[in-house]
Amino acid sequence: MTRLHVQLAAVAAIACLALAPFVLNPFSITLMNYIGIYSLVAIGLALLTGVGGIVSFGQAAFVGVAAYATAWVSALNGYSPWLGLVFGVALTCGVATVLGVVTLRLQGHFLSLSTVAWGLAIGFLFGNVEGLGRFNGISSIPPISIGSLALVSSAQIYFLIWGIVVVVLFLGYNLLDSRVGRAMRALRGGNILVESLGINAFRIKLVTFVIAAFLASLSGWLYAHMSRFISPGPFEAGMGIEYLMMSMVGGAGSLLGGVVGAAIVTLLKNSVQDYLPLIAKGASGQLEIVAFSALFILFLQWARQGIVPFVARYLPKIKRERPPAAPPLPRRPQPKPGELLLKVDGAERRFGGLVAVNNVSFKVRSGEILAVIGPNGAGKSTMFNCLTGALRVNKGEIVFAGRAISRDPQSRIARGGIARTFQHVKLRPRMSLLENVMLGTYARTSTGLFAGAFRLNQREEASTRHEALKQLERVGLGDKPFELAGNLPLGNQRILEIARALAADPALLVLDEPAAGLRRQEKLRLAELLRSLRSDHLTILIVEHDMEFVMSLVDRIVVLDFGSKLCEGAPAAIRSDERVQEAYLGGVA
Amino acid sequence: MTSDIAAILAIDGIATGAVYALVAIGTVLIFTVTRVIFIPFGDIAAFTALTLAALDAKRFPGTGALVVILACLATLIEIVSLLRNGERRQLPRALFFYLALPLAVVGLASLTMRADPPLAIRLVLALMLITPISPLLDRIVFRPIADGTVLLLLTVSVALHFALVGLGLLFFGPEGVRTEPLTSLSTELAGVLISGQTMLIVIAALVFSGLLYLFFDFTLVGKSLRATAVNRTGSRLMGIRPARAGTIAYLLGSLMAGVSGILIAPVNTIFYDSGFLLGLKAFVGAIVGGMTSYPGAAIGAVGVGILESFASFESSALKDVIVFSLLIPILIWRSLASLHSEEEIEE
Numbered sequence: 001m002t003r004l005h006v007q008l009a010a011v012a013a014i015a016c017l018a019l020a021p022f023v024l025n026p027f028s029i030t031l032m033n034y035i036g037i038y039s040l041v042a043i044g045l046a047l048l049t050g051v052g053g054i055v056s057f058g059q060a061a062f063v064g065v066a067a068y069a070t071a072w073v074s075a076l077n078g079y080s081p082w083l084g085l086v087f088g089v090a091l092t093c094g095v096a097t098v099l100g101v102v103t104l105r106l107q108g109h110f111l112s113l114s115t116v117a118w119g120l121a122i123g124f125l126f127g128n129v130e131g132l133g134r135f136n137g138i139s140s141i142p143p144i145s146i147g148s149l150a151l152v153s154s155a156q157i158y159f160l161i162w163g164i165v166v167v168v169l170f171l172g173y174n175l176l177d178s179r180v181g182r183a184m185r186a187l188r189g190g191n192i193l194v195e196s197l198g199i200n201a202f203r204i205k206l207v208t209f210v211i212a213a214f215l216a217s218l219s220g221w222l223y224a225h226m227s228r229f230i231s232p233g234p235f236e237a238g239m240g241i242e243y244l245m246m247s248m249v250g251g252a253g254s255l256l257g258g259v260v261g262a263a264i265v266t267l268l269k270n271s272v273q274d275y276l277p278l279i280a281k282g283a284s285g286q287l288e289i290v291a292f293s294a295l296f297i298l299f300l301q302w303a304r305q306g307i308v309p310f311v312a313r314y315l316p317k318i319k320r321e322r323p324p325a326a327p328p329l330p331r332r333p334q335p336k337p338g339e340l341l342l343k344v345d346g347a348e349r350r351f352g353g354l355v356a357v358n359n360v361s362f363k364v365r366s367g368e369i370l371a372v373i374g375p376n377g378a379g380k381s382t383m384f385n386c387l388t389g390a391l392r393v394n395k396g397e398i399v400f401a402g403r404a405i406s407r408d409p410q411s412r413i414a415r416g417g418i419a420r421t422f423q424h425v426k427l428r429p430r431m432s433l434l435e436n437v438m439l440g441t442y443a444r445t446s447t448g449l450f451a452g453a454f455r456l457n458q459r460e461e462a463s464t465r466h467e468a469l470k471q472l473e474r475v476g477l478g479d480k481p482f483e484l485a486g487n488l489p490l491g492n493q494r495i496l497e498i499a500r501a502l503a504a505d506p507a508l509l510v511l512d513e514p515a516a517g518l519r520r521q522e523k524l525r526l527a528e529l530l531r532s533l534r535s536d537h538l539t540i541l542i543v544e545h546d547m548e549f550v551m552s553l554v555d556r557i558v559v560l561d562f563g564s565k566l567c568e569g570a571p572a573a574i575r576s577d578e579r580v581q582e583a584y585l586g587g588v589a
Numbered sequence: 590m591t592s593d594i595a596a597i598l599a600i601d602g603i604a605t606g607a608v609y610a611l612v613a614i615g616t617v618l619i620f621t622v623t624r625v626i627f628i629p630f631g632d633i634a635a636f637t638a639l640t641l642a643a644l645d646a647k648r649f650p651g652t653g654a655l656v657v658i659l660a661c662l663a664t665l666i667e668i669v670s671l672l673r674n675g676e677r678r679q680l681p682r683a684l685f686f687y688l689a690l691p692l693a694v695v696g697l698a699s700l701t702m703r704a705d706p707p708l709a710i711r712l713v714l715a716l717m718l719i720t721p722i723s724p725l726l727d728r729i730v731f732r733p734i735a736d737g738t739v740l741l742l743l744t745v746s747v748a749l750h751f752a753l754v755g756l757g758l759l760f761f762g763p764e765g766v767r768t769e770p771l772t773s774l775s776t777e778l779a780g781v782l783i784s785g786q787t788m789l790i791v792i793a794a795l796v797f798s799g800l801l802y803l804f805f806d807f808t809l810v811g812k813s814l815r816a817t818a819v820n821r822t823g824s825r826l827m828g829i830r831p832a833r834a835g836t837i838a839y840l841l842g843s844l845m846a847g848v849s850g851i852l853i854a855p856v857n858t859i860f861y862d863s864g865f866l867l868g869l870k871a872f873v874g875a876i877v878g879g880m881t882s883y884p885g886a887a888i889g890a891v892g893v894g895i896l897e898s899f900a901s902f903e904s905s906a907l908k909d910v911i912v913f914s915l916l917i918p919i920l921i922w923r924s925l926a927s928l929h930s931e932e933e934i935e936e
Contacts, residue, residue, distance in 0.1 A: 055740050057747065103917060109626065109739045110920050113876065116747075117916035120869070120909070128906040241747055248744075287759065293752035300745050301733045 002319050017162050021155045030154040031270060033226060035263045036161035037219050042246040042258030043168055044215030049244065050253030051176065052208040053188030054104075055112040057240045058119025062213045064126055064235025066092045066220030071230050072132065075141040081225050082144070089217045095122075096213030100206045119240050127232040137231030144225045157226050164218060165259065171453040172255045178452025178461065179445050184208050186428050186439055192390055193426040198414035198443030198504065207449060238289075245296050251306025253430075260308055268295070320482050323434070323465035329444050331505050332417060334537065335401060337367035341508055341539050342387070346396035347406075349382050356382040358563040359396070364508070369530065369540040371550045373574075374560035375583055380543045381423055383560065384512050387541070388420045389413040401507060415443040419506035421497035423513045423543075429486025433477060433496060436485045437468035440503030468503055475499040475529055491522040498529070509533070511542045515549045527553050551575065559583070598898045604787040604856070606894020607794035608634075611849035612871035613878070613890040614798060615842030620880050621818035622838040623831075625731055625742045630846045631868020632753040633723060637850030638859040639757070641715040642766035649702055651760025652718040653695045659725040660691035666729055687728065691721040708771070716847045723843040724836045732832060750865065757861030765863075768854040790852045797845055798887060804841075814838060866909065870897065873916050879923050889919075 021029050041059050048054050069091045070084030103114040127135045143150045144160065151157040175181045183204045186194050194201040224230050233239075242265065250261025272288050303310070335341055342364040349357040357379040364370050372380050385391040387398060389410035398406040405413050414420075419440070427436055441464050447457040472478045475495050485496060494514055501509055511530075515523050523546065530540060530553060544550045550557065551571045559566040559574060561583040567574065574580055612630050619627045636652060643650035664687040671679050698714045706714070730749055734741060774785035805811040816824040817834040825831060853859065853867070874893050878885025893912060901908040 055744065102921065106920055109743055110923060112740055112743060113626075114917050114920045116869075117913045117920070121913040124907070124910045124913070128910065238751060241751060244744065245748075287755065290752050290755035290759070293748045293755070296748045297730055297745055297752070300741065300748070301730075304741070 006318060014166055017166070018159075021158050026154060029158055031266065033154055033158055033161050035259075035266045036158075036165045037222050037226065038243070038246060038262035038266060039165050039259040040168060040215045040219040040222075041243045042250065042262045043165075043172060043255050044212035044258075045243055045247035046250070046252055046255050046258040047172065047184070047215075048208055048212040049247060050251070050257070051184050051188065052205060054205065054209065055244070056115040056119075056209075056212070057112065057237065057244060058115040058122070059212065059216050059243045060235045060237070060240035061119045061122035062092050062096060062216035063220035063223065063239075064122065064232070065095055066217035067224040067230050067235065068126060068132055068138070068220075070221050070224050071138040071141050074225075075138050076131075080145075081142060081221075084224075085221050088221050089214060092213050092217035092220070093210050096210045097206070100209040104202060104205045104209060115240075116237070120237055123232065123236045123240075126235055133231075135232060137229060139229045141224050141228045141230065143228065151225075154226070157222070161222055161226070164222070168215060168218075169255055169259070174455050175449070175453040176255070178455075179442060179447040179464070180204070180207070180449050180452050182431070182435060182439055183442060185431060185435075189428060190426070192410075193422070193428075195410035196388060196390070196414055196420055196422075196426075197439055197500075198411050200411050241296075242292075245299075248304075248306060249296075249299060251308035251310070254306065254308040254312075257306050257308035261306070264307070268292075322481065323462070323469050326462035326466040327459070329441060329460075329463045329467050329505070332444075332507065335366040335507055335539075337537055339366045340364075341366045341401060342541070343399040344383075344387070344396070345399070347383065347386060347393045347398060348395035349379075349386055349391060350394050355563050357386065357393070357560075360560065360563075360565045361396075362558045362565065362568060364539060364541055366507075366539050367534065367537045368555040369534055369542060369553060371542045371544055371554040371557045372560060373544065373547075373550060373557055374566070377562075378560040379563040380560055381512060382563075384420070384510055384541075384543055387413075388418055388510055414504070417505075417507035418510060419501035419504040419508075420510040421494065421501055421512055421514060423516065425490065425493045425497060427485045427493055427496060427500075429484060431485060432482045433472060433485055433488070433499075434465065434468050434481040436496060437471050437499045437503045438464050440471070440500035441467055442504075444505055468499075471499040471503045472496075474502065476525065491518045494518065495522075495526065495529070502533075507539065509538055509540045511540065511544075513543055513545060515544055515546045523549055594902070598902055599895060600783055600787060602895030602898030603891055604790045604894070605853075605898060606874075606891030607790045608849045608853045609867070609871040609874050609890035609894050610794050610887040611797060611845045611852075612868060613874035613886040614801065614883055615845040616868075616872055616875040617878060617880060617883055617886045618801075618814075618845075619835075619838050619842045620875070622814055623727070623731065623735070623742075623835040624739050625727075626739070626746055626872070626880075627723070627839075627842070628743075628746045628868055628872070629723075629726070629750045629753050629864070630842065631866065631871065632750060632757060632864035633719060633843050633846040634850035634853070634867055635859050635861065635864035636722070636753075636757060636761070637715055637719045637847040638768065638854035638863075639761040639766055639861065640718055641711060641851055641854055642768050642859075643761070644702070644711045644715060645768055647702075647705070649699055650715075650718065652715075652722075653698060655756060655760050656691050656695050656718060656721050656725070659722060659729065660688055663725045663728040664688040666733075687725070691725065694718065694721060712851060715851065716844065719847040719850070720840055720843045723839040723846075727835055727839045731835075735832070735835075750868075754862045754865065757864070761861045763861065765858040765860045766854065767858045768851075770855040771851075786852075786855055790856075793848060793852055794887075797848060798883065801841070801845075801883070810837060870894075870912060873912065873919065876916065876919055876923055 020032060024032065041063055045056065045059055048056055066088035069088035070081060073079045073084035073087050074081045099118055103111060106114055126132060132138065143152045144157065145151065151160060176185065183199045187201065187204060191201040246261035246265045247258050249264055250257030269292065272291055340363060345361050347357055347360045348355065360383060372383060374380050382391065386393045389408055393406050397404055400416060400418060403416065405416065445460055445464055447460050451457045469478060469481055472481055475498055477492060477496060477499060485493065488496060498514065515526055518526060527549060533540060542554065554571060556569065557571055557574045558568045559580050566579050566583060567577055612634055616627060616630055619625055640650040640652045664684065667683045667687050668680065671683055694717050698718055701710065701714060726749065730745060731742065734745065770786050772785035772789055776783050805815055813824065813829045814834050814837060816827065817829055817831050821831050870893050871890055874890025875886040877889025877892065896915065897908055897912055900911040
């Protein structure tokens with residue numbers, strides 16, 4: 001299957017959608033309209049939950065804010081629904097921005113719980129505000145009109161709803177395949193990697209959150225003007241769960257899954273409403289929610305992945321062309337060989353009473369490979385985390401390329417030219433090798449959200465692809481750029497991390513135990529790679545346990561023991577140093 | 590607001606808060622042992638009140654049927670999983686715990702009902718009928734995904750709550766109930782009248798938290814639960830079965846939720862869906878304690894009760910908006926105060 005096939009399938013699907021109202025009966029068209037309206041929210045949730053890893057139970061509240069806003073503008077104050085759209089979208093995005101700024105720094109389940117909290121609070125508000133009709137709601141909302149044509153019948157508004165859905169899907173897929181979209185996809189799995197690539201994780205989360213709220217607001221606007229009446233019911237917490245369910249059933253993380261999930265849930269609900277009264281007379285309302293929740297629970301127990309990813313496994317793989325050559329990305333000015341690049345001066349890091357790094361000082365000059373070694377618990381990784389900003393030093397100073405960085409956030413240090421790998425490999429297993437490496441170029445490139453969604457900056461994108469492929473080839477992984485990173489063996493995953501770090505065009509490469517878990521052949525290849533990087537004048541700082549690997553590779557060694565620097569020198573000098581021998585092997589009894 | 594009104598509001602708030610505290614402690618208990626944020630706890634409390642009301646009215650409560658259905662489901666699932674794993678020898682045990690025991694409880698309750706028992710016995714019956722529900726739900730719903738992330742468990746938990754609300758309407762009907770007060774005594778403290786029910790609520794909350802403390806600190810089972818909460822793998826290596834610890838946690842937790850339901854039933858009218866707000870407010874309290882500290886949860890829950898009491902005096906329509914809006918700053922504070930590992934997040 002090629003790109004062309006996918007495009008043909010999309011055109012065919014759009015044609016089917018366009019013809020549907022001429023074939024379907026009015027009831028089915030109304031059902032389709034609801035599916036479209038719910039799809040918008042579910043697509044937003046697919047972005048937020050599936051792509052960004054932020055589980056939100058509160059989307060229904062955003063739908064409600066927009067629906068009430070437009071109802072207030074059009075039904076209560078007599079203005080045009082289009083003004084209602086502007087007001088609704090602005091208000092929803094405003095509310096989302098405020099909520100996002102306040103809550104998106106929360107971790108893990110705390111964040112999801114906060115969505116329950118504001119979802120409930122906003123939901124209660126609709127039913128309790130005097131000006132919004134309390135529990136009676138707002139009725140006689142005017143229909144949307146385009147020119148002189150009022151979209152009154154369900155077949156008329158159908159085209160508006162599904163037109164919006166198609167455009168949203170198109171822009172959404174473009175976005176996910178762009179610089180900002182890749183950053184969004186990297187969110188899932190933790191902030192540390194994202195920040196280490198020079199990406200401001202919080203800002204990307206906020207953008208994702210506001211996009212999801214924006215889509216919910218479109219949905220709310222359409223809902224209000226389609227049903228012409230709103231009450232608090234459809235915006236309460238229960239509906240928030242239903243939206244979440246739609247996106248999970250369809251396959252969280254897949255935008256198309258949002259539409260499929262919305263369709264399945266809506267149709268299922270409709271048929272449950274049809275058939276339950278036959279089974280249990282008079283109790284259908286209650287059973288509906290029970291049956292529904294039970295299905296959802298079963299689904300989460302057995303098929304967490306969702307329908308679209310499940311089906312996609314059986315479709316032929318899309319054949320992709322290797323990225324063609326493109327003009328290179330601009331490079332940062334590299335320091336002159338032998339210049340002082342990094343100076344650590346009296347660094348200290350405590351964890352409570354434990355001093356993990358105690359008054360450590362050393363210097364790294366441009367173009368050398370420096371190893372930091374030491375027995376387990378010597379504070380090597382802590383030292384590295386302080387260098388890269390993952391941890392702050394309590395005392396002392398770190399100067400990189402003439403600038404003090406000890407107070408800088410991780411992403412700024414990364415943008416300054418320090419790229420790193422991790423002791424426990426941090427990749428995005430569901431992204432391809434190429435995309436993982438492209439993540440590394442984030443700080444060197446500039447395509448924004450809108451440019452990405454509208455594909456306005458294809459030249460930079462092509463250069464990014466080419467650069468990523470070049471780095472993959474440089475480390476010896478260039479043969480299968482479209483393989484998923486999760487399918488690589490551990491050794492190659494470490495190499496892939498190095499390629500990603502190189503894609504950032506760093507001045508200093510920081511490698512945390514790159515040889516751990518590698519087989520001998522792989523270690524030899526790694527050493528060869530690092531030597532070739534040195535001959536390209538790249539400066540490398542490395543933490544490693546494997547002495548043979550270190551001794552044969554590096555120019556200088558710093559030895560840490562119990563958090564303090566023991567000594568520093570050339571490999572041969574370190575090897576014969578008594579203090580080092582004592583630290584590693586114990587003193588002579 | 591005069592100081593008199595403030596005192597009345599405060600006492601009212603403490604009483605409500607004490608009820609929340611019981612549920613909050615149960616929530617913390619289950620979260621620490623199983624990592625499930627058990628939203629349906631409030632429903633369990635509400636169901637207890639409805640069960641007691643039915644018993645008072647000499648009707649056999651819908652809880653019985655609910656327990657029987659859940660027991661059959663749980664047994665079925667347990668048998669299938671045992672057969673799949675080739676553990677035939679465990680079958681009699683499974684039949685006893687998942688089928689015979691719950692059915693015996695229901696049978697006993699229905700027999701005792703005929704004798705027109707006094708209030709004390711009815712209280713015991715209500716608690717007996719309610720306690721099997723959450724351990725059975727645990728077996729049916731949570732055990733198959735016990736290794737899932739906290740977020741997955743939370744999502745399932747929220748869905749389960751909605752299922753329970755539907756079942757509540759089915760088994761108990763839409764009518765609200767208010768049971769007769771457990772005591773008609775009242776006393777005056779510094780010029781403010783305190784009803785016996787209020788005192789009873791506070792005393793019960795203190796007694797049950799105290800008992801829980803004794804259980805955790807002085808019994809082996811309690812210690813095994815604490816061990817599971819600290820480190821599942823480690824305690825498994827010590828021969829503690831996390832599943833069993835989970836069942837005990839659910840039993841204890843639902844007992845506490847049941848007691849809170851009994852205590853609140855004479856004060857507030859309880860509907861089939863009253864549990865959600867009760868559970869969520871208790872949950873706000875539990876979060877104050879960081880989901881790990883029992884005293885923290887209790888203090889937080891009492892705080893929520895007091896806040897709610899004053900908020901409803903100012904604006905009864907917006908009291909829930911106020912309470913849940915307050916959750917956000919609390920969450921931020923807790924999130925900053927707790928360290929998270931990145932490994933928790935599913936790739």
